[in-house]
Amino acid sequence: MARDLSKDAKKRVAVFVDGANLYHSIKNYYSGMLDYDRLLKEAVGERSLLRATFYIVEKVEMEEPNTGSARSFVYNLNKFGYKVRSKPLAVHETLAPNGEKTVSHKGDWDVGIVVDMFRLAEHADTYVLVSGDGDYVEAVDLLQSEKGIRVEVISASQCTSQSLFDVCDSHTDLADIPDLFRGSRSGQPSSVSHQQKTVGHSGS
DSSP: OOOOHHHHTTOEEEEEEEHHHHHHHHTTTOOSEEOHHHHHHHHHTTSEEEEEEEEEEEOOOTTOOOOHHHHHHHHHHHHHTOEEEEEEOEEEEEEOTTSOEEEEEEOOOHHHHHHHHHHTTTTOSEEEEEOOOGGGHHHHHHHHHHHOOEEEEEEOGGGOOHHHHHHSSEEEEGGGSTTOEETOOTTOOOOOOHHHHTTOOOOO
């Protein structure tokens, strides 16, 4: 059945990309470099883009102060049409009674993404969430039932929570998006580029 493209074009879509979750999801399953421009085009389709936000957590490498690649990556995301929200990876150190030091890392945008979703709820018809994280399930359910928002999910099926599969209105596997990975070779493990790594630091 053919879609009514004129009707689709009236739909306002907001896209939310959980960069850290996306990175961790694809690094073991896909080869080549992910085309973020192609990803956004797939998410929006023939509809009208309200806003696309890409959330990243940046790890500050003391040994590698040069952040040129990270800045270039953010610049390219802006060029493709994403608004980028970034925050540094938080490092916490705890000292046990025996004097042993434990270092933990915390960095995710779960709460920030949910807050942004509710802020835009009066202005959008459809949300596209690029993440497989089950932590979004309650928010997705509330947005659907209380705000009338259609919520679509794009993620790697192998790394997607079953509860998120169950609650979303539709799911698209990254592997089913044509030409999403540049330079990929079928059956080969992924080779994640340096630029992709700038979004890939999470506390999960």
